[in-house]
Amino acid sequence: MGLHVIVGKGPVGTTTAEELVGRGHTVRVLSRSGGTSSDSVEHRSVDAADAGALTRAAAGADVLYNAVNPAYHRWPTDWPPVAAALLTAAERTGAVLVTMGNLYGYGRPTGPMTPDTPLAATDVKGRVRNRMWADALAAHAAGRVRVAEARAADxxxxxxxxxxxxxxxxxxxxxxxxxxxxxxxxxxxxxWAYLPDVAATLATLGTDERALGRAWHVPTTxxxxxxxxxxxxxxxxxxxxxxxxxxxxxxxxxxxxxxxxxxxxxxxxxxxxxxxxSDGSATTAAFGLAATxxxxxxxxxxxxxxxxx
The missing domain is CATH 3.90.25 (UDP-galactose 4-epimerase; domain 1)
Known part of the structure; x- marks a missing residue:
């Protein structure tokens, strides 16, 4: 068991915190507004775009989860500094970085989407997410960080x-x-991705070395x-x-x-x-996770x- 730090306290961050607590981990949640800490989850107020603040708040973490959710129309301006700060914090702390992703990067689907489907998005939001993942993979390949990404449907x-x-x-x-x-x-x-299944996937990716260096889809029915x-x-x-x-x-x-x-x-x-x-069969085959x-x-x-x- 170790320290798991979640950046973002929206539905994904909150449900993932509950999942990690249930698995016996120590959990810290970081968000701009902070929150009320309990016996099971510590809350701290941190700007996700501040690499120094993130690094200090994630000191000693085994895993760092990106559950940030910028305003929909502000992805091009808000995501790049947050993604860069998270990569920096993961590199400085040695924590595994697990990112909550989505299916936008695939662009116009021609069939069921798998993690091996080409990232062919031409819209702005899809290109933003693909740039984030490319930067994370490059840092992983260079040995600077260890990363994984979960991708989910609605x-x-x-x-x-x-x-x-x-x-x-x-x-x-x-x-x-x-x-x-x-x-x-x-x-x-x-x-449709059931949020507890999303949380279970994120928690698993953060604690299994086989998950690193690639993306995984949350299993769905x-x-x-x-x-x-x-x-x-x-x-x-x-x-x-x-x-x-x-x-x-x-x-x-x-x-x-x-x-x-x-x-x-x-x-x-x-x-x-x-x-x-979305086809999450690879996640089920590798980790035994099944959709509710x-x-x-x-x-x-x-x-x-x-x-x-």
């Missing part, structure tokens, strides 16, 4: 705040049996379209069947003129109009969303 589960979930932001429609308006084609199949997933969730909640429609792209483009985040969503339209499927059954994911999410009696 998060799902009660640990994800409703406003950050493509499914649970439809809660009003689910409860009222109304119409849910979703981004993209509601019938395109997608992978069979893909479900937004229409199917919302129907499953409504049924589990005991709610009426929900009607699902896609928001027209011209409407989203118009909204994007005033809302930067929506403008970024339009820029990755390919993630919503064609199958977006979909019915359990839906049940846990529905239980958290039901209105109080």
């Amino acid at each position: 998060f799902v589960g009660p640990q994800v705040p409703a406003g950050q979930s493509h499914l649970t932001r439809q809660l009003p429609a689910l409860r009222a049996g109304g119409r849910a308006w979703v981004v993209g084609d509601p019938d395109v199949r997608r992978s 069979a893909p479900r379209s937004q229409r199917e997933a919302l129907a499953d969730l409504a049924e589990a909640m005991g709610a009426p069947a929900v009607r699902v429609s896609g928001i027209p792209w011209p409407v989203l483009r118009a909204v994007g003129l005033a809302v930067p985040m929506m403008r970024e969503v339009v820029a990755i339209r390919h993630q919503w109009d064609r199958e977006y499927v 059954p979909w019915e359990d994911v839906v049940g846990a999410t529905a239980a958290a969303l039901r209105e109080p009696a």
